[in-house]
Amino acid sequence: SQQGEEDPQALSIQEGENATMNCSYKTSINNLQWYRQNSGRGLVHLILIRSNEREKHSGRLRVTLDTSKKSSSLLITASRAADTASYFCATDSGLTGGGNKLTFGTGTQLKVEL
Amino acid sequence: DTEVTQTPKHLVMGMTNKKSLKCEQHMGHRAMYWYKQKAKKPPELMFVYSYEKLSINESVPSRFSPECPNSSLLNLHLHALQPEDSALYLCASSRDRVYEQYFGPGTRLTVT
Numbered sequence: 001s002q003q004g005e006e007d008p009q010a011l012s013i014q015e016g017e018n019a020t021m022n023c024s025y026k027t028s029i030n031n032l033q034w035y036r037q038n039s040g041r042g043l044v045h046l047i048l049i050r051s052n053e054r055e056k057h058s059g060r061l062r063v064t065l066d067t068s069k070k071s072s073s074l075l076i077t078a079s080r081a082a083d084t085a086s087y088f089c090a091t092d093s094g095l096t097g098g099g100n101k102l103t104f105g106t107g108t109q110l111k112v113e114l
Numbered sequence: 115d116t117e118v119t120q121t122p123k124h125l126v127m128g129m130t131n132k133k134s135l136k137c138e139q140h141m142g143h144r145a146m147y148w149y150k151q152k153a154k155k156p157p158e159l160m161f162v163y164s165y166e167k168l169s170i171n172e173s174v175p176s177r178f179s180p181e182c183p184n185s186s187l188l189n190l191h192l193h194a195l196q197p198e199d200s201a202l203y204l205c206a207s208s209r210d211r212v213y214e215q216y217f218g219p220g221t222r223l224t225v226t
Contacts, residue, residue: 033215042204045215100215106155
């Protein structure tokens with residue numbers, strides 16, 4: 001079963017506005033990652049936040065992590081039409097043999113209109 | 115080179131066919147992954163290879179058979195698939211544990 005639940009499922013905003021997506025998960029994690037997917041193509045990694053971090057920034061992206069509430073949020077500031085995509089959180093529970101096991105959330109479909 | 119390549123981009127196959135999907139990366143990553151993604155759903159992990167050895171099989175039916183011939187190459191052999199196996203198949207790689215994954219563009223598979 002999916003570990004992460006995201007809300008909202010869909011979000012429509014105007015260019016220049018901020019977009020916030022939330023992710024909740026159920027078990028302990030090593031880290032949490034956010035990915036973007038454009039129109040049924042491959043996923044692009046956006047940001048990784050480790051379990052001992054509370055906040056991380058990358059350009060127009062800000063991610064927070066609250067391990068006590070098992071939740072994370074992704075904020076995209078000053079959105080652009082090119083930000084239109086599906087956004088997934090993914091929790092990493094780690095693997096003993098190498099590699100990392102990512103379990104993806106349900107995703108938020110963001111549409112940024114001109 | 116931070117690219118993961120997948121071939122073919124599209125594949126249509128009958129239920130009695132045998133076909134293979136190919137994935138390649140030249141980033142020196144030691145972990146490689148296969149995911150299956152249905153429309154409007156998140157990717158679901160199928161297999162993980164670490165240092166060319168299968169480390170995770172997420173209870174995938176035997177009609178899907180992964181192979182890792184070397185550290186840069188990952189194959190997924192398909193045989194006797196069902197229409198419900200139609201999906202986007204994504205390959206990914208990562209340096210090792212607790213690192214981000216790099217995804218290929220996927221192979222869109224249709225089983226008729």
